Amino acid sequence: MHGASVTVLLADDSDMMSKAIRSVLSLEPKIDLLGEARTLPEAVKMAALLRPNVILLDLHMPDGEGFEPSIVKVELLSCTDRIIAMSMLNDGATKALAQAYGASILLDKVNLGIELVPTLLSTRH
Numbered sequence: 048m049h050g051a052s053v054t055v056l057l058a059d060d061s062d063m064m065s066k067a068i069r070s071v072l073s074l075e076p077k078i079d080l081l082g083e084a085r086t087l088p089e090a091v092k093m094a095a096l097l098r099p100n101v102i103l104l105d106l107h108m109p110d111g112e113g114f115e116p117s118i119v120k121v122e123l124l125s126c127t128d129r130i131i132a133m134s135m136l137n138d139g140a141t142k143a144l145a146q147a148y149g150a151s152i153l154l155d156k157v158n159l160g161i162e163l164v165p166t167l168l169s170t171r172h
């Protein structure tokens with residue numbers, strides 16, 4: 048499927064961060080942002096409905112602490128090819144949390160402007 052688009056679901060509770068990510072993604076014609084979720088339950092529902100190739104998952108949404116990452120991982124990975132985690136932190140605990148959610152990559156939100164599009168385009172089959 049050379050040249051196919053990457054479909055993305057963005058799960059981030061920050062309006063400002065979502066707007067910035069949306070802006071970066073809109074510049075790349077091979078990336079289609081299918082939807083945006085503000086909570087983990089909303090992300091799970093939207094993932095099941097939209098079936099994106101990639102879920103961009105903010106690891107530190109306020110409602111995240113109320114959910115078992117391994118359960119969310121199973122639900123999300125049943126709906127997508129790949130989860131890419133995002134965080135302002137890059138410590139051991141954050142890396143472990145990204146793994147618990149089934150993320151294949153942990154991106155630093157500070158570097159999203161540089162790293163996000165190449166990372167997403169590398170997920171194309």
